[in-house]
Amino acid sequence: MNDANPRRAFDAIVIGAGVVGACCAHYLIEAGLQVAIIDRGSVASGTTGAGEGNILVSDKGPGPELDLALLSRRLWFELIDVIGDRAELEPKGGVVIAHDGATLTRLREFAEVQRAAGVETHDVDPMQLRELEPHINPQIPGGVHYPQDMQTQPMLAAAHLIARGVQSGRLSRMTDTEVTEITRDESGRVTGVRTLSDVISAPIVVNAAGTWGGQVAALAGVDLPILPRRGFLLVTEPLPITVHHKVYAADYVANVASDSEGLETSAVIEGTRGGTILIGSSRERVGFDATLDWSIVQRLAAQAVEVFPMLAGVQLLRTYGGFRPYCPDHLPVVGADARVPGLMHACGHEGAGVGLAAATGYLIAQAVTGRPLDLSLEPFAPVRFDSTPERVGAHA
Amino acid sequence: MSGDPLDATERDVVVVGAGAAGMSAAYAAARAGCTVTIIDANPVAGGQYHRRRIDAATYRPRGCDDEAVWRRIHIESATTVYAVEIIDHGTQRIFGVRTRGDDRHRRDVDLVRARRLIIATGAYDRPLPVPGWDLPGVMTGGGAQALIKGSGVLPGNRVVVAGTGPFLLAVAQAILEAGGSVAAVVEANDPVALRRHRSALTNVGKAGELARFITSLTRHRVPYLRRHRVTRVHGDTTVTGVTLARVDASWHATPGTDRFIEADTLTLGYGFTAQTDLPAQLGCTLQVSADEGLAVTVDDDQATSVTGVYAAGESTGVGGVDLAGIEGLLAGAAVARSLDHPSPLRDEPALRRSRDRMRAFADALATAFPLRSGWRDDLEDDTVVCRCEEVPAGRIRNAITELGAHDARTVKLLTRAGMGWCQGRVCSLAVDRLCPRSATLDGQARAATRPVAIPVPLGAVADINLQSRRES
Ligand SMILES: Cc1cc2nc3c(=O)[nH]c(=O)nc-3n(C[C@H](O)[C@H](O)[C@H](O)COP(=O)(O)OP(=O)(O)OC[C@H]3O[C@@H](n4cnc5c(N)ncnc54)[C@H](O)[C@@H]3O)c2cc1C
Numbered sequence: 087m088n089d090a091n092p093r094r095a096f097d098a099i100v101i102g103a104g105v106v107g108a109c110c111a112h113y114l115i116e117a118g119l120q121v122a123i124i125d126r127g128s129v130a131s132g133t134t135g136a137g138e139g140n141i142l143v144s145d146k147g148p149g150p151e152l153d154l155a156l157l158s159r160r161l162w163f164e165l166i167d168v169i170g171d172r173a174e175l176e177p178k179g180g181v182v183i184a185h186d187g188a189t190l191t192r193l194r195e196f197a198e199v200q201r202a203a204g205v206e207t208h209d210v211d212p213m214q215l216r217e218l219e220p221h222i223n224p225q226i227p228g229g230v231h232y233p234q235d236m237q238t239q240p241m242l243a244a245a246h247l248i249a250r251g252v253q254s255g256r257l258s259r260m261t262d263t264e265v266t267e268i269t270r271d272e273s274g275r276v277t278g279v280r281t282l283s284d285v286i287s288a289p290i291v292v293n294a295a296g297t298w299g300g301q302v303a304a305l306a307g308v309d310l311p312i313l314p315r316r317g318f319l320l321v322t323e324p325l326p327i328t329v330h331h332k333v334y335a336a337d338y339v340a341n342v343a344s345d346s347e348g349l350e351t352s353a354v355i356e357g358t359r360g361g362t363i364l365i366g367s368s369r370e371r372v373g374f375d376a377t378l379d380w381s382i383v384q385r386l387a388a389q390a391v392e393v394f395p396m397l398a399g400v401q402l403l404r405t406y407g408g409f410r411p412y413c414p415d416h417l418p419v420v421g422a423d424a425r426v427p428g429l430m431h432a433c434g435h436e437g438a439g440v441g442l443a444a445a446t447g448y449l450i451a452q453a454v455t456g457r458p459l460d461l462s463l464e465p466f467a468p469v470r471f472d473s474t475p476e477r478v479g480a481h482a
Numbered sequence: 483m484s485g486d487p488l489d490a491t492e493r494d495v496v497v498v499g500a501g502a503a504g505m506s507a508a509y510a511a512a513r514a515g516c517t518v519t520i521i522d523a524n525p526v527a528g529g530q531y532h533r534r535r536i537d538a539a540t541y542r543p544r545g546c547d548d549e550a551v552w553r554r555i556h557i558e559s560a561t562t563v564y565a566v567e568i569i570d571h572g573t574q575r576i577f578g579v580r581t582r583g584d585d586r587h588r589r590d591v592d593l594v595r596a597r598r599l600i601i602a603t604g605a606y607d608r609p610l611p612v613p614g615w616d617l618p619g620v621m622t623g624g625g626a627q628a629l630i631k632g633s634g635v636l637p638g639n640r641v642v643v644a645g646t647g648p649f650l651l652a653v654a655q656a657i658l659e660a661g662g663s664v665a666a667v668v669e670a671n672d673p674v675a676l677r678r679h680r681s682a683l684t685n686v687g688k689a690g691e692l693a694r695f696i697t698s699l700t701r702h703r704v705p706y707l708r709r710h711r712v713t714r715v716h717g718d719t720t721v722t723g724v725t726l727a728r729v730d731a732s733w734h735a736t737p738g739t740d741r742f743i744e745a746d747t748l749t750l751g752y753g754f755t756a757q758t759d760l761p762a763q764l765g766c767t768l769q770v771s772a773d774e775g776l777a778v779t780v781d782d783d784q785a786t787s788v789t790g791v792y793a794a795g796e797s798t799g800v801g802g803v804d805l806a807g808i809e810g811l812l813a814g815a816a817v818a819r820s821l822d823h824p825s826p827l828r829d830e831p832a833l834r835r836s837r838d839r840m841r842a843f844a845d846a847l848a849t850a851f852p853l854r855s856g857w858r859d860d861l862e863d864d865t866v867v868c869r870c871e872e873v874p875a876g877r878i879r880n881a882i883t884e885l886g887a888h889d890a891r892t893v894k895l896l897t898r899a900g901m902g903w904c905q906g907r908v909c910s911l912a913v914d915r916l917c918p919r920s921a922t923l924d925g926q927a928r929a930a931t932r933p934v935a936i937p938v939p940l941g942a943v944a945d946i947n948l949q950s951r952r953e954s
Pocket residue numbers: 101102103104105106107108124125126127128129130131132133134135136137138139140141142263264265266294295296297298302316317318319366367407408409410411432433434435436437438439440441442
């Protein structure tokens with residue numbers, strides 16, 4: 087469905103109207119480009135509508151992802167200035183807890199390294215913990231407070247960013263439109279996309295197809311190893327505010343970087359503006375199988391009740407889940423594809439796509455317009471998985 | 483493990499729902515020699531139609547009168563199934579049926595194991611929003627009927643029965659029989675169209691039932707207003723009256739035909755939605771039935787697309803209580819056969835023929851009372867559509883026009899419509915119909931998938947003991 091816009095030629099096309107695509111489109115139009123954002127479904131119909139909205143620095147150790155996260159966090163405030171309070175941004179802070187002394191020691195060591203890399207952290211003892219979270223299990227020996235962690239409602243953020251672009255006249259929103267091919271000229275350079283019913287041209291195509299980024303890359307004839315990692319969340323009945331921060335257990339930090347295929351869960355507990363409490367989230371690699379496994383629900387619930395005993399009497403209302411897009415090295419793919427001139431990738435953000443979306447869009451726009459980059463995109467290069475990085479059609 | 487008291491909870495068959503369908507199914511399966519447990523949310527067996535007071539005689543479906551068989555059936559009342567799962571996928575397929583008792587206590591939960599599952603969960607009312615419908619005094623037709631049958635209480639002193647479908651007549655009849663007063667029956671369609679389906683009608687006794695209802699309205703001087711709709715409900719703290727208007731075939735009100743009638747109660751019902759939560763959890767194939775709602779797809783044996791799962795009655799499509807009973811018998815017999823018991827039914831082919839005839843009739847009836855779109859004109863920006871999350875029509879329209887949401891799922895994500903306590907059971911039809919494009923079958927099935935059919939305490943699902951039973 088198109089917004090009655092007859093235009094078929096653009097400066098750039100963004101494939102995917104999730105939170106990452108929305109941020110790419112936003113920064114591209116800010117840079118003065120005329121842009122089309124295309125999705126085979128509706129706005130936020132992919133993983134953006136199936137996850138949480140944490141913008142985290144607490145779960146990242148020093149390195150390129152943390153740098154990207156710190157930049158992104160700063161940019162999120164800019165985005166909120168643009169779209170207002172409608173994306174429900176809450177700079178509420180995170181609290182990471184440890185269930186035993188040994189874990190607490192490791193957590194604090196980790197926090198110290200993060201501090202050196204620019205993350206604000208505060209060690210907290212059980213007393214301070216209870217000041218931050220009055221309902222927390224008093225037996226928890228301590229944790230670390232991360233005031234920079236935030237939360238947003240990613241569907242609203244994506245939808246409002248895109249709507250604003252549409253209102254400005256610089257963005258065309260094409261939903262229910264599946265891209266079936268990324269077209270190229272004889273030299274191999276991108277010329278646009280083919281959809282089920284149309285041909286749309288642009289010299290730049292941004293692949294922001296999230297978990298389906300590998301399939302979209304294949305439409306341009308290149309490989310991108312992006313795989314689904316399933317996750318479920320539990321949603322409780324609405325309550326008066328009982329959980330004030332994003333609270334999670336320290337083993338989560340280990341899970342994110344894990345390579346195991348099996349189920350991993352860690353209690354991640356937070357309130358929302360709607361009053362519900364979200365309990366997440368499991369991580370498994372089972373392809374695109376969406377059947378609910380009650381042993382996962384049981385573990386998530388048990389872990390949550392262990393951290394907040396009062397949750398035992400709170401009603402579980404529903405569950406939902408989706409498929410995080412992950413790469414073998416757990417870093418996203420951001421930047422130009424050296425194999426296909428004109429093709430940019432902005433996908434594979436795994437469990438951090440919301441948090442990293444702002445910086446991703448910002449850097450993509452810098453790369454497209456040839457401005458100096460605020461951050462090197464080297465670690466996120468699309469060809470880093472390619473053992474034989476030959477350039478398709480570049481010999482012309 | 484022998485001697486484990488928990489083994490007692492493994493049954494050949496668990497039937498969910500103790501209405502006409504479930505009770506008949508349980509009876510047939512038990513009669514053939516299966517061990518059967520029926521689980522029902524209500525305190526008394528009987529379902530929607532045979533709903534009765536707690537002190538009334540026990541409900542027995544037609545043709546199910548051998549009390550020796552009933553003594554072998556275990557009925558778990560006041561217990562709701564919140565989820566079903568496949569515990570063992572092997573040849574010895576085992577289902578886990580997760581239940582919750584009425585008091586929502588965290589210990590009041592159980593996991594029952596079963597080799598076969600019969601889903602007979604019926605249907606629930608399908609209301610559409612209208613300004614003022616959130617006032618006390620507005621209820622569903624089924625709700626009014628439940629009050630009368632279950633508690634012997636009249637829903638109000640002067641009732642307007644509105645919506646579409648033959649059940650409006652049944653609701654009015656129930657109120658009149660209980661000594662109540664019906665101000666009008668307001669039918670949005672023109673059921674004269676029924677005549678076109680005379681061939682289907684003449685085959686089934688149902689046509690006579692409808693004629694009797696209409697005669698009864700005449701006798702009580704209740705106007706049966708066809709091609710009319712309630713376009714607004716009046717009142718400050720409770721209903722004081724409604725505005726009616728004549729409507730065209732698309733349900734758009736004809737200007738200048740508004741009129742006010744006094745009433746303290748309004749029942750709303752635009753047909754029923756089959757209760758498909760549990761089969762959807764297991765991935766059973768669903769279909770769009772003649773009334774445009776979703777229903778579980780079943781074959782000639784009432785078997786769903788998932789091996790070992792059967793369905794009967796209203797969950798497979800709305801069709802009335804007699805059809806539900808026959809489908810139940812057939813489902814019970816098929817389950818028994820699948821467990822190597824002989825069929826308990828004397829003349830199965832005749833039952834199958836009656837079922838097919840009654841299904842055809844139900845489908846004809848449904849197409850005579852279609853859903854049209856004119857009701858959308860009534861909604862003001864502040865008319866609440868999702869009552870659980872208090873989402874007004876204006877916000878939904880804004881999500882569609884400004885934010886580019888084109889389907890119900892996106893509207894839900896952007897407005898929270900359908901995310902509350904009832905999980906969209908009340909508003910999802912309205913939200914879907916407010917969207918520029920209706921959801922695909924896949925989309926509808928996805929929207930109708932409720933992984934937790936009713937709320938359950940986290941402490942209960944966290945209980946490792948419940949979990950270990952399945953591993954024992
Ligand atoms: C349970 C769970 C919890 C999570 N919690 C968090 C969290 O707290 N914080 C966080 O930062 N991240 C979280 N995530 C991860 C986050 O949701 C994702 O990283 C992020 O949404 C990815 O956004 P995206 O825009 O890249 O992808 P998507 O939102 O999936 O968008 C991709 C879009 O591309 C479209 N598309 C695909 N193929 C085509 C085609 N051929 N033509 C047209 N369109 C196409 C799809 O329809 C889709 O809409 C979580 C994920 C899950 C599953």
